[in-house]
Amino acid sequence: MRNKSDRKSFIADFEQKLTNLFTLRLDPLKQNLQRGIPPFLLNEVLNLKPLSASIPTEFGGRGADPVEILSILETASYHSLPLSLMLGISGALFSEPLAKYGREDVKRKVFSQLMNNNRLGGLMITEPDFGTDALGMQTNYKKVEDTYHIQGTKHWAGLSGHADYWLMTARKQKDDLSLNRDIDFFLCDSSDPNQQVIAEEYYNNLGLYFIPYAKNRVDIHVPVNYKLEPKTTGIKLMQDLLHRSRMRFPGMALGFIKRMMDEAIAHTKERFIGGRPLTAFDQVQRRLAELQAWFTAASAFSKNAAEISGIQNDLEKQGLIANVHKTMLSEMMQKASQSLLTLVGAAGYRQDHLAGRSITDSRPFMIFEGSNDVIFNQIADSFVKGMERIKEMNLLNYIKTHPLTTKASDLFAKHINFNISSNLNQRKRVDLGELLGYIVTAQLTLELGESGFNKDLINNALSVFREKAASLVNSIHEASEAFCLEDYLPHSQWQESF
Template sequence: MNETIEMKKTSSERNSTTQEPIQQFLAKLKDKMKQVYHQRGDIDKYSQQRGLPPFVLREIMECNPLSIGIPKEYGGRGAIMRENIALLEAASYESLALSLTFGINSALFLQPVGKYAQEEAKASVFKRFLEQRNMGGLMITEPDYGSDALNMQTSCTEEEDYFQLSGKKHWAGLTGWADYWLLTARQKTEKGDLKRDIDFFICDVTQPNQGIQVEEFFDNLGLYQIPYGRNHIDVKIPKTHRLQPHSTGVKMMLDLLHRSRMQFPGMAMGFIHRIMDEAINHCKQRLVGGKSLLNYDQVQERLSKIQASFTVCSAMCSNSAKKAGVENDLTGIGIEANAVKSVITDLMQEAAQSLTQLVGAKAYKLSHLGGRGIVDSRPFQIFEGSNDILYAQISEGIVKQMRKLKETNLFNFLKGYELTSRSADQLKELFNFDLNLQLPQRKMVELGQVIGRVISMDMVHKLADEGFRNDLIEGGVNMLQQEITQTMSKFKSKTLDLVIEDYQDDSSWLKFSI
C-alpha cells in the first residue's frame, strides 16, 4: 500500500516538473543550487576537491533537470533546444562543472539516444533517468587516437544476440559515475581489419557483461567535480542497444558533435554572466588612489570586453535555440558549429583571465571565481575538437566553397555567404583582396579565427533585429571588429618562422655577457 502511494507520488512530482513553465522549472533549480552551494555548503571549498559531496548532486537531481533532454512521449519536457540551453546557462552561473555535467548528459547522451536509439532501448533508458536519476556519457576518445577519432581502434564483432566490444577509451567526462555510456567502435571484417564506418552502442554498466573497468582516474587540471580517466572496454551489448543511423555512422557522429558544439554557448552564458557581475561589483567597491577601479580607463577596457562577450554569447544562444534542435540534421553545418564552439570558448578563457587581472592576487586561488574560472574554462578550448583544428577546418570549408564557386575575392564570397552576409560590408576594406587558396596551416588557423568572428558578428546583428538593447549590441560588434582587424594584420604578415631544433650553439646569453 505504502509503495503504491510512493510510486504515485513520484509520478505526480515528475509530471509537475515536466509540465510547468520553463522559468518556474529553472527557478526551482536555482533555489536548490543556492541551498546546496551557499547555505548548506561552500562552493569555494567544493571547487578545491575531487568530486562532489553526495548530497549536492542528489539534491540538485531531485529537481529532475535532465528531464529537459527527454522527449515528451517518454515523460520528459520534450528535448526542446531553447530549454536545454537555458538549463546550461542557469547551472553555469553557479558552477561550470555542473553545467558541463548537464551538457554531457543531454548533448552527448540523451539527445542522440532520443534521435537514433531503438524503441526498446529508449523506453528503459528514459524511465531510469526520470525515476532513478541516472546519468549517461559518451566515449569516443582513445589513448592513441585523440583528434583522429575516425581511426579509433575499439572494435566490435557481431554475434547472434549481441555485439562484443573491445578497446580502451579515455578522457570521458563522468568516468566511473555514469550509469550509461554511448560507446563508439568500428566493426571487424572477416579479415580482421576494421571498417571505415563507426557504430554507437548504449552500454548499461549495471547489467551483466556490460561493466566498464576504470584503469586510472586522471588528476585533471580544473573541473575537479567531474571525474575523468582511462577505461578498459570488454562488454557485450544487446543488439537492441545499437543506435540506428539515418545514413552512415560517421554522419550520425557529425550530427551529434555539431549539435553539442552549438550548445557550448549555453555553458558559456552563465559563466560569462557571472564573471561580468563579479568583475563589475569588485571594480565598484575596490578603491585605488582614492577612487574606485571603475574610474580607470584600462579597467573600463577589460570590463567592456567581458560585457561584449556576454552579448556575443547571447547572440549565439539565440541562434542555437533556433537551429540546433534534435529534429534538424546538423551533419552539414560544420563551419557554423566549429565557429560557435571555438569563438565562445576563447571568450570564456579571456573573460576569466580579465577577472583575475582585475582582482589581483586574491583571484589567484582555486577558491576564487577568477582562478577557478581560468582552469575550468581552459579545457573547453581543447575537448570536442581543439580550437586550432576547428579554426583550420573553418578555413578548409570556406576555401572549398570558394573553389567550387571559382571565386578568389574574399569580400565577394563573404558578401554572398549566408553566415557572413550581414557583416561583410562593414569589413570590406579588410577583405577586398584575392585569397591564396593554397595557404600554410598556420594561415588557415588565422583565417578561421577571422571567419569565426565574422560569423559571430552576423549573429549579433540578428540579435539586434530581435530587440536586444542597442548599447550592448554596439559593444559586441566593436569588440569583434577589433579582433578581426588585429588577426587580419597577423594573417597578412609574410613571416613564417620555424623552430630551430639544434639551437644550442651560440645561444647562451652568459657567454656574451663578459
C-alpha cells in the same frame, strides 16, 4: 514541448535551488577545491529533473526543446561550470543522441532511469592514440550470438567510473580482422555485469573537479538492440551528434561568462586604487566592455542554437556554424576568466578563488570536441573552398555573398578588402578561421539585435568584434615564417659572449 510560462517556472525553480545550494549549503571556498561532486548536491540537483529537458515527451520528458536545454545549462554554469558540463554530457552527448537513434524499448527503460532514479550517461570516443584523429579509433566489435562483443581502451570520457550508462563507439571487425571505416554507437548499461567498463587509472584533471576522468578498459557484451540505428552511416550520426553538442556550448558559455562579468563589475566598483574605483580606469573599462561583448555573443549563439539545433533537424551538414559556436565561445570563456583574474589581482590566483578555478575549468573547452587550432583551420578551409568554387578570391566580395556573413560584411569592409591565396599556410588559415569566426559572430549579434535585445550591448559588442578582427587581419598579413629549430642548443647561451 512546454509553453513559455511552464518553461519559465521550471527554470526559475532550478535557479532558486542552485542559488540555495551554492550560496548557503556549500562552503564557497571548499566547493572550488573538492574533487568529485558531493552526493547530496548531485541528488538535490537531479531531483529537480534537469535531464528531463533533453528527453522527448513520449518518454515522459519535457520535449527536448533547445530553448529549455540551453536555459538549464546557462542557469547551472552561472553557479558551477563543472555542474553544467555534467548536465551537458548527460544531455547532449547521451540523451539527445539516444532519443534520436535508440530503439524504442531501450529508450523507455533508460530515460525512466535517468529521470526517476537520478542516473547519468556519458560518451566514449577518445582513445590514447586517437584523439583529434578519432576516426582511426581501434576499439572494435563483432557479433557473438545475440550480443555485440566490444573491446578497446577509451580515455578522458567525462564521468569515467561514475556514469550509469555510456554511448560506446567502436568499429566493426571484418573477417580478415581489419576494421570497417565506419563508426558504430552502442548503449552500455553499467549495472549489467557483462557491460562493465573498468576505470583503470583515474586522472588528476587540472580543473572541472566535480567530473572524474580516467583511462578505461572496454571488454563488454551488449544486447543487439543496444546498437544505435543511424539513418545512413555511423559517421554521419557522429557528425549530427557532435554538431548538436557544439550547439550546447552557448548555454554553458552564457551562464559562465555572465558570472565572470557580474563578478568583474562588482569587484571593480568596490576596489579603489589611488582614491579612484577601478571602473574609472580606461583599460579596466576595456576589459569590462569585452566581458559584455562575450556575454552578448553567447546570447546571440544561444538564440541561433535554439533556432536550429532541435533533434528533429539533421545537423551533419551544419559543421561550419557548429564549429564557429565551439571555437568562438570556448575562446571567449577563457578570455573572460583571464580578464576576471587580472581585474581581481593576486587574490584571484588563489586556488580556491572563483577566478583562478574558472581559468582551469574553462580551458579544456578549447580542446575537447576538437582542438580550436584544428577547427579554426577547418573553418578557413570551408570558406576558401567556397571562394575557389566561384572563383572569387577577394574576401570582402565573398563575405558579402555567404549566408553566414552577408549581413555583417559592411561592418568589416574596411579591413577585409584583400585577396586570399589558395595556398595560405596553416598558421594563417588558423588566424583566418578566427577572423571569419568574428564575422559570423557579428552577424548572429545583429540578428539578436533585430529580435529586440539591448541596442547598447549590441553596438558595444560589434565594436569589440571589429577591433579583434582588425588585429587578426594584421596577423594574417604579418604571420611569421619561423619554424622550430630542433637542434637549438649550439650558440644559444647568451653567456658565451662574456
